[in-house]
Amino acid sequence: MDLQRLFDLADPRVRKIWNQTNTQLSKTLDYKNLGFADRNLETLNDKIEQFTGHGLAMLTGEKEPYARQEINQGYSVTAAPDKWTDTTDITEEMLRFNRWPEINNGVSAVANALNARIDTQAAKIFYLGFGTTFQTGGDSSALFTTTHTMMDGSTQRKSGGTIPLSYDNLKTARQAMNRFTDDKGIQLLKCRNLRLIVAEENMERAQEVLRSIGNPDSANRVNNVFKDGDVTIDYRVASWIPTGYSKYWFLIDMERASNMLFFNWGWRPKFDDDKVINNGTKVYTGSTHFQPLFAGWQWAYGSAATT
Numbered sequence: 001m002d003l004q005r006l007f008d009l010a011d012p013r014v015r016k017i018w019n020q021t022n023t024q025l026s027k028t029l030d031y032k033n034l035g036f037a038d039r040n041l042e043t044l045n046d047k048i049e050q051f052t053g054h055g056l057a058m059l060t061g062e063k064e065p066y067a068r069q070e071i072n073q074g075y076s077v078t079a080a081p082d083k084w085t086d087t088t089d090i091t092e093e094m095l096r097f098n099r100w101p102e103i104n105n106g107v108s109a110v111a112n113a114l115n116a117r118i119d120t121q122a123a124k125i126f127y128l129g130f131g132t133t134f135q136t137g138g139d140s141s142a143l144f145t146t147t148h149t150m151m152d153g154s155t156q157r158k159s160g161g162t163i164p165l166s167y168d169n170l171k172t173a174r175q176a177m178n179r180f181t182d183d184k185g186i187q188l189l190k191c192r193n194l195r196l197i198v199a200e201e202n203m204e205r206a207q208e209v210l211r212s213i214g215n216p217d218s219a220n221r222v223n224n225v226f227k228d229g230d231v232t233i234d235y236r237v238a239s240w241i242p243t244g245y246s247k248y249w250f251l252i253d254m255e256r257a258s259n260m261l262f263f264n265w266g267w268r269p270k271f272d273d274d275k276v277i278n279n280g281t282k283v284y285t286g287s288t289h290f291q292p293l294f295a296g297w298q299w300a301y302g303s304a305a306t307t
Helices: 003-026 092-096 100-127 167-178 200-211 254-260
Strands: 037-040 046-048 077-079 082-091 147-149 155-157 193-198 232-237 249-253 261-278 281-294 300-303
Touching (some): 037 254, 082 092, 167 300
Antiparallel strands (some): 046 077, 249 300
């Protein structure tokens, strides 16, 4: 059998391996549990525009004209996605001598490399959110800065500093988030669907705080105040937070995040080949194009704890 025919016959099987592996991996990606909303990009350097609401309604007497307020342009952010790539080689010898386990491993490795990159970048929004090396918001500040600049020139406290994860500090975080306002000073709707995000090394502590009977910090408390009425809270482990940041923790509101935290896709992981057989070898290429990006900051509270 000539070489081109050999590779043509093998190609459907190679792509089936990719499809099966990539589909399985995509269903278990961490970023989906961290509050991100998927957003498909239509252009490069696509802007996410934000607008203020109105301020509080104004007192109006009988026969007086209704109050008039303007909706202003808020802070905007620009999506600038990166392309990530990986390749695998399939040789004539692999095909002629049925070395399919080796081919399977190579193709699966490409899928794993691309999908793992998605989660590593998503995690950086959180553990690098205390500085501006990875990303800044529309106000040119870090996500978890001490104060954020509002459109009216005022500031609003945002960060938990370095407070450790505890029952009382988690309450402080929720209370702070419930006081966040928009750029016209309107207090946002109460946080209802809360999620605690921790690294692998902090998982047991998260369970102690959220799942113990009563409060692990005090035997006198008998109720978990986070699970009451219309408020719910759970936790997720962000596996790709490095060990050097293992004590960091984050509280997010999933409803706010759906409008403020985006995973911007140029394209999801895909598998191609260059159509050229060179020296009995064909190269298959995998790539993905994306950027995690926060358009607003009021969805999250973070602490760079060390203990």
